Amino acid sequence: MAAEVSSKYAVQMHGITKRFGSFYALTDVNLDVERGTIHSILGENGAGKSTLMNVLYGLYQADEGDIYINGKKVNIKNPTAAIENGIGMVHQHFMLVENFTVTQNIVLGSEPTRGPIGLNMRKARQNVLDIVKKYGLDVEPDKLIRDISVGMQQRVEILKALYRGAEILILDEPTAVLTEQEIDELLGIMKNLVNDGKTIIIITHKLKEIQASSDTCTIIRRGKYIGTVPVKGVSEDDLATMMVGRAVQLVVDKPPASPGDVVLDIQNLYVKNEQGIDAVKDLNLQVRAGEIVGIAGIDGNGQQELMEAVNNLKKCKGRILLCGEEIQNKNPKYGIDHGMATIPADRHKDGLVLGFSVYENTIMEKYRTEEFSPGGRINRKKMRSFAEELIKAYDVRPEDCGPKLAGGLSGGNQQKIIIGREIAQEPKLLIAIQPTRGLDVGAIENVHKMLIRERDKGVAVLLISFELDEVMNVSDRIAVIYDGHIQQIFPHGTVDNRTLGRVMAGGSLEEAELEQIRKAGDANTAAGAEAEPETSAGPAAEEPAEAEAEEPVASAAEEPTEPEPETSTVPAADGGVELQNTEQMKETLAQMQKSLAELQKQIENMQKALAGMQ
């Protein structure tokens, strides 16, 4: 698969394997980058893109594999060695000194000197200006970093690399923090650099940008090399397929949803991110009782800010209604008191107090009720019995973990405590953010079952996840978030990974595909016994403008349509789920169970062999 070692390639990485403990971040990955081209590395979150580039830049050492620069084998043991080999890297998070000027930042560490100790800043400034002129990078050399925009900070980072003589430039998710306009400018700069003979490698998961910028694309999936393709002649579709792959789907056995009243109603929401840019823009979404709405999207498209606004951790513009009552811009307690429970994405940061016992962690919200602290004094007996019940019900292991610190449990068991605790709140709205991150297959299945059980109890569930399979399997409706707003909503079973992946990356659907999805949706409607009157609004969505006009009629079930022409609306999910698919699903399930049993046998054999060895 790997190309022959030749000097026409600026970078060649062959058979790279990188382990962290027992976890394989990269397995036998190849990368061949021709000189003077823009090469993108595509993959989902955690696929190993950044790890591969960190190996190239000398931040990690590969366990196996070779690196060749311009056809010569090199040993890159640290970033200094990488710079000596003409490799420069711009990290996703900039590494700049905030209260230094642009020039000072660029020359930092390799300042031109005058005499043994003197600095020649005038020369430094001139050097910087020369490079700026050469590549059309627009920066002001005397401004302080903290006073310039994010886009300009990125240019400073690029300049830093060029100043050190980089011939090969690695850009890690360069567009994640940029505005549309800044992205265009960046693409222009990249073209200039390539015309001058530089080689650029960009890490991204945005398909559109690959199409706009790159010559070649290497796809990595779960640490494995999938392939390298010329971007010309490959559609976004094909790229999406290669990126997402047809991984084994954990099909969750779930009865059709029977949605009730609207529980969560987000209207025209705007939320700013840390940089002060609107990360959520005019977002509209409804979640009804008894349904799971999954938000699919690539990390950094506003999920974090959406969650923070709903949880009252951040101020926002617009309205968030919980059972008809406005809850935005209050405090977290307000939402919790009004029936909201959240399983946070970062269980160590937001979910648990690791220095507290498991007992104490189970009453993070309940501690303030009269039941658990009558008269302000914690009822430890009550706390213990409640926690023990929870430990038993959710099979937290070890069984006697109660008095021990929560920090000592494994990730899966920590997650069980959080999920159990939040469900014990008996919420009207359950928000689950990345609820299965870092969990093993069995635990994932458990979490999904719990979510569905809550749904069947009539809880409105909002699932935010970067795992496409998870969103596809668990959700009754899939809302695709892109660039801070809901791009499209698909009912369960009307869309495949490929299409979804494309919409997630900002792609648009063609009319024919929309028609197909609508049909699938209609079929569901017909199949569903408890079809709701609102579903008749389906056909109205054919033309966005029309849908908007009819909004009052279609209101409850419909998402308010976006004015952009590329967006369109698909009928909302309702009681019906593909009956015709159930047979098929059962078959697949049986097959999977068979293969699982086989696998288990194999594992047993291996364990025996292992025991023999010891």
Place this chain on the structure above:
Amino acid sequence: MSLRKRFFSNPFVLTIIAIVLGFCVAGLILLAAGYPPVESIRTLVQSMIGRPKDISSVIIRSTPIIFTGLGVAFAIKTGLFNIGAEGQYVMGCVVATMVGSMLDFPKPVAILMVVISAMLISALYAGFVGLLKAQLGIHEVISGIMLNWISLYFSNWICGLDFFHKPGTIGMYPVNPCTYTMILPAWKRTEAGEAFMEQYPVLKETLGRTDVNAGFLVAVIAALIITHLLNRTRKGYELRAVGQNIHAARFAGINVNRSIVHAMMISGALCGLGAAFYVTGQSPHTVSTLSAFENVGFNGLSVAFIAFSSPIGCLFAGLLFGGLLYGGAGLQSKVGAPTEIINIVIGVIVFFCALSYLIPRFVDRRDAARLSKKRKKQMQKEMKKGGSNVN
């Protein structure tokens, strides 16, 4: 976790190790300076606990440090570093003296008023630090240090005011006897009292010759109360949750900003309590113009560290600390060694307490090394036994 590791993870064991190491280093320094180390340390210990009077003096000397130690320890438990304890203590002293010197009420009322006013001012002073942190994100160490200096100069200013300044001294008018918190202060000066104490030499030594006061008892009670508050109450749960993980606490709906302010106020109130019992319980019962800090608050930081921020531990750490300060004087008079050696002992103990988190790791690593050695040997044995089996 091995039994050994668990033993070496126990904070009490770690403190003892740190103290022993502290004395070892002090011995080496004494040796280097030409003093007999064993003899000197024996003298030091003897002047701390040799006579009943010494023990009594140590307790009296320790009381304010225990209070500030409790305050700092409480703040640490809630995730705050109250370096402003010094300033809060100084403010407490000034206000206690101001109030105490003006009052003339029946004893319980007068004492209560002094105590409450000192606690209140210290709580507000600390609460201001908390407010700055909660509302503006100013780190409590920065504002705490600034306010320390402000309190020092405030104290000196009050000392100079005509209304409070006692002519012929450098201090304020002392508090009125109605606020005294010594045990039987008036009775022990009467003839009957002296006659009674004559029968019991121990009493005469302690009660008769030192300012035995209620402060230490109150400190014990305060330690018990804040232990209870931290571990058994709703408020304590909130404060600890914020201290350990502010993000999770906010996520769970705890009012984080309010918690920070409250935690600081309680911490300050403890310092103020110490100040009130210092002023009312020990002569000279007043505050003098200061050219530098008296370090009661700063010593509280050391006490809290040595106690690993356990309130009950602060009682013992405070006694050790007060003992070393008191005994240091004896060291100088009897052996001739400079009292600075005491500061070195204290410094080294704090240093080793801070490093002690390494001890369990060290034990762990040794265990692991031993285990892997064992395993290697076993492997080698098996390799020899059935060479081709191992694949």
